[in-house]
């Protein structure tokens with residue numbers, strides 16, 4: 001395996017490890033209707049090396065989905081402290097609301113993120129003026145088909161930066 005291929009392999013391995021419980025918090029960046037950047041923390045839920053895709057779960061009514069409806073290009077950023085690696089992912093997002101099979105697999109006590117009334121981001125008169133009403137229609141999977149992965153290593157042995165584009169995932173070293 002070439003050095004660049006090994007770097008790409010590490011990127012996918014770190015992403016795959018990220019879907020384990022308690023790991024894989026990523027910043028998902030979108031662009032809003034005014035053209036301004038919007039970032040928020042989400043949990044990495046699925047990674048497919050074969051399809052070159054990652055997925056997160058969200059509330060189907062959330063602002064991020066409206067933003068993606070208008071501009072499907074997104075970025076995801078992940079810092080893995082144990083590996084001293086930053087991964088910057090870019091790609092095109094696709095929304096699948098109300099997936100029955102996935103919804104069945106989510107334990108009832110984990111459905112709170114897909115339950116809020118009024119819908120996420122609605123102004124409310126007090127901090128507790130909302131309630132939980134879990135429903136499958138409020139659940140959505142957001143799959144990002146990646147166009148590029150950038151790997152930045154802050155290893156003690158020397159820093160490195162490489163970018164891999166989805167066309168055959170060939171990599172290029174970049175000056176860090």
Ligand SMILES: Cc1cc2nc3c(=O)[nH]c(=O)nc-3n(C[C@H](O)[C@H](O)[C@H](O)COP(=O)(O)O)c2cc1C
Pocket residue numbers: 025038040041042043044056057058059062063064065113120121
């Ligand atoms: C640690 C942490 C994990 C989160 N995980 C998710 C998640 O997996 N999916 C999600 O939609 N929101 C998640 N959130 C909430 C988002 O950061 C965000 O507040 C929410 O999705 C509303 O974003 P939006 O209005 O831009 O759509 C998480 C927040 C934190 C602090």
